[in-house]
Amino acid sequence: MDLGLDGRAALITGASKGIGKAIARGLAEEGVDLALMARTGPVLESAAAEIAAATGVRVLALPTDIRDAGAVNAAVERARAELGTIHILVNNAGGPIKRPERQITWPDSDWLDDVDTKTLGMLRVTQALLPHMPTDGTGRIVNISGIASVSVLTNALTHGLNNSAMNHVTSYLAADLAAARITVNAVIPGLIATEWRETWAENAARQRGVSREQFLERTCADWGIVAQRWGTMQEVSDAVVFLASDRASYINGARLTVDGGYSINVRG
Ligand SMILES: NC(=O)c1ccc[n+]([C@@H]2O[C@H](COP(=O)([O-])OP(=O)(O)OC[C@H]3O[C@@H](n4cnc5c(N)ncnc54)[C@H](OP(=O)(O)O)[C@@H]3O)[C@@H](O)[C@H]2O)c1
Incomplete structure (x- = not known):
């Protein structure tokens, strides 16, 4: 199946390791140029160099803390200046649970930090990139949510909050951006x-x-x-690459679960 992605450009947050790096690699293998964000410069630069060497696409490493709106705007401006139109946005930045304890006992600052990263970070990057996305039907936003949005995982209160927000914002923006012909979908990974x-x-x-x-x-x-x-990181990446492609042009506002059947919720 020709995904029609060759020659397009994508911005991926949280792309220095884990699921974000696998998504970057998957898109690069389809000929997509990349702008990658994460905070830790050397790790991000090494991931960018590895993907560029393996695939031959252009890969920009943009060390950015997505909790900082000014830094996000500057990085998006650089991506646009160097890559031109950015067709695909993958909001993936997040990560492990801070501490294994009851999160209702957390100080306000810890709740805020988690929400500031995943939920508000997604909104900041989306807002900054939207003016540079195409309106010809090739624009794609894929939000990486998680099973903490559809089930109660012990010690994952803020992950549940964030991933529920990712799901809701996906539906909201699918409607909001329909006129711009940009599709917005969520991928919900399980244990990866x-x-x-x-x-x-x-x-x-x-x-x-x-x-x-x-x-x-x-x-x-x-x-x-x-x-x-x-699940493997590639199994999540494959779902994202498909949703980013021309082949997914009639899929909008969907939540694609990649969890090996976890959310079937078998009992008895
Ligand atoms: N692994 C799983 O089993 C699983 C399951 C369901 C959902 N997910 C979701 O999948 C996404 C990726 O998870 P992962 O397990 O691959 O995490 P990971 O391996 O810890 O990678 C997280 C990425 O996000 C970046 N990041 C974190 N905070 C950031 C910030 N403030 N600004 C910019 N970048 C930031 C990290 O780099 P720096 O630290 O250098 O910034 C890193 O590149 C998350 O949204 C997570 O909730 C994961």
Whole structure:
């Protein structure tokens, strides 16, 4: 299937590692030039160099804290100056839970920090990029949500808040941007084998005195993941690349779950 993405440009937040980097790689493999954002410059630059060398597309590393509106505007301006029209925006920046504890006990500043990053960061980057997106039907926004929006995960109060907001903003903007012919969809990943999740699995297995494989098998059973395994970053990336493509032109306001059947919510 020809996705029609060759020669387009995309901006991806949180693209230095994890799911964001995998999405960047997936789009680059389809011939999409990239502007990548994350805070830590050296890690972002190394990811950009790796993707450029592997795929031959142009990859701009734009170290940016998306909690800072001025920094976001400056980075988007640089992306536009160097890449021209930006067709695709992937709002992905987020990350692990800060501390494993009941988040209702958190100080106000910790709640605000999480919401400032994922929910408000998404709004800031979207607002800054919109004037530079095309209105010919090739514009795409994909928001990376998560299963904390559709189920209660222990110690994931702010992730639930943020991912529910991602889902709602996706619906809201799908309607709002219809006149500009920009589609807005959400991808809802389940348990995904990112670098930090690998470390989490290894540590949890060690604490329980079991192997990594035994811990994962038990966790997938406990969580009700019907695929009986965690997902790969590529499986999330493939869904995003499809939604970013011409082949998804009639998909708007959708929530595409990539969770191995977790949210089927099997009982009994
Ligand atoms: N892993 C999972 O199992 C899973 C499941 C469901 C949903 N998700 C969602 O998928 C997304 C990616 O998660 P991940 O697991 O791949 O996380 P990750 O590996 O920790 O990567 C997070 C990325 O976001 C960047 N980032 C964090 N804060 C930022 C800020 N203020 N400004 C700019 N960039 C920032 C990080 O770089 P810097 O730290 O250098 O800024 C990094 O590039 C998140 O939205 C997460 O909620 C993940």
